[in-house]
Amino acid sequence: MKKSVLLGAVAVAGLTAAAASAATLDDVKARGSLNCGVSSGLTGFSEPDANGVWQGFDVAVCRAIGAAVLEDPTAVEFVPLTTQVRFTALSSGEIDILSRNTTWTFSRDTDLNLNFIGVNYYDGQGFMVPKELGVTSAKDLDGATVCIQTGTTTELNLADFFRSNNINYEPVPIETNAEAQQQYLAGACDVYTTDASGLAATRATFEDPSAHVILPEIISKEPLGPVVRHGDDNWMDIARWTLNALIAAEELGVTSANVEELAAAPTNNPEINRLLGTEGDLGAMIGLDKQWAVRAIAAGGNYGEIFERNIGESTPIGLARGLNAQWTEGGLMYAPPFR
């Protein structure tokens, strides 16, 4: 594996994989930190706060995994990535997991040799326009100039939507959300399009959010989820079941406030007991200890808590749970059984 060190210098993308492909868990433990790829800054999803500490909905997934694996939610190195370089960074081994509002698609899952470990946000692509334009439907956008982030599903959906509706547009390709925001506010494009959650997050940072409307049309399905690379099933299991643990915890009423207490002694709900390791030893099956899920939940709370704290209705972003409610509440969040 020594070979690959020099190869990095050749700078041909994706050549350094060998070093990282086999046992990610061992690598992470040896390193003492988890390398987590996040977006380069999207309020509520991943953004450093005033103290330089990364916060957000996507960040929380990595913190939970860091807590489960390394017993320390702060032992996570966050690597900000643009949409264009994110998959290369993952397959080259620069990061261990990508948690960056990434849409689960067939070709990414197969042809790009990635594994989506689940969905942490069910989304769809929307459009945002300044209110003063008086546009009420995406079908009225004939001739509009549209800001899009390149290397996304967004730009493909957009092309399909406008072509199938027989309307013209002028795409303005952009690298990051921050740049798109600046171009949009300067009026260099009439419309900004991306995942509806991203639009809400972007709008929340505007000086006058009420001057902008998000159009009713949602033109695609964007199931967003964390991603790992092919070739390490154990690592995939750890990531997948940590996410599931957060979702199950909400369903079972386990929160960051009561998790210690519930984990102290077996309760009379066997599913909670298995999840928190007071009964059986699920942790051992994925190469971790009994307490892994307790730490993951304690790190930032269960799925519902993470949602509410970062992007929920009490935050400026103000997203309703909608599709992302628990299945028991009419949503799509449904963790397979812990047994």
Added chain:
Amino acid sequence: MTTQSDPPKRNGFRLSQLIYDTRYRSITLQVIALLLIGGGLFWLYSNTVTNLAAQGKDFRLDFLWKRAGYDINQQLIPYTSNDTHIRAAAVGMFNTLLVALLGCVFATILGIVFGVLRLSKNFMASRLAAVYVEGFRNVPLLLWIVAIFAIVTEATHQPRDFKTGDASMLFNESVAITNRGTFIPSPIFGAGWELLAIVAVLAIGAAIWLRKWSIKRQAATGESPMPIWLGIVLVIAAILLVYSLQAGLMFALLSIIKVAIIVAIAVIGYRVAKTFVPNVLAALIAAALIILWQYFIAGPFWGMFGFQPAFDPSVTFDYPELGGFNFSGGLQIRNSLIALLLALSLYTGAFIAEIVRAGILSVSKGQSEAAFALGLRANRTMSLVILPQAMRVIIPPLISQFLNLTKNSSLAIAIGYMDIRSTLGGITVNQTGRELEGILLTGMFYLILSLLISAGMNWFNNSVKLKER
């Protein structure tokens, strides 16, 4: 040349001779170097193959023929999202060629102007040139690109402002400068434009021939050659004449009369005024008379006749017009192109200015002194004596500047200009996950383009270098 002495007795070949015998040493070293390089390449290759296999990836190019699915804003050849990745790459390639070609032209012009200015005896001019050169040469290109892009998008109005009257179009409602780009009229080629094209080609050919002939005549008779501006005027006049004849006979006649009146006003005004005031003032008076006629009198005057000849030209213009969201019609020169082009040509121009300066300084002072002694004026000395000799010093480094500019155009990615790096090496790579293939192909494109440019420039160099007779 060898010294004649007894050749050393050959008593067989010893292995140590490979190192100690100067006859063999260089060969030995070359063989070792070859082995090392070959080994290194093989090692790189096998590593690539192993690592790709470890990632479950193979090396294939068939993705190029799959549907691209994304749109590109600036297209020199038709393209839709239904076309293939290879066509998207071609669109990007032409965009790269466009900005590289225009950039090289502008950079050369800037370089010559500022290179000469920097040597000027005029303090202001030479300081100005120095500020330009040092300012652009010493700040990274990427910063200039981003800064100029920010200026052209922030300092201009959005199309909406043209509706509310906060901004207005220039040049008789034909040009709009917005934060999305500059919209200018675009030509529409109607029936009969081919004739116009043929006339243009013939006129240019004739002008070149005339110029060459007049230079020969100068060698024979000493009469000075036809000035270049006269050639340009002749070409334009020929094209305009055919254009208006095509538009209608009456229209053509009327146009000729109109032009003749203006020329007459200018000539007579100048002649008459000259008898009272100095020449410069006379020229100003003539210009004022033309403006007075053209803007205040001509309209009512021709209106009196109430005669509008039919006008149906072969080439018409499509003017930009404010539509729902944006201007439509005309030609949109996007801000990404403007910013990239400006930054590339200003930056490279600064380097070329230094090359030009060095070239001029390399011509010995005696040359210009001799030229002055012969009575040549400063600008003729420059264009006839100094520059031709400076050329052989200027051209070789100029080639590398052109190559630099071409490759630097890949910084387009920073401002969303859709060059080949952004299409093939960017979106295509990202959507298909074929990093190695995409980046290699993009690299190969730049390699081939660079080789072509240097081949072309070397040919040019050979044709201008001093011919020893």
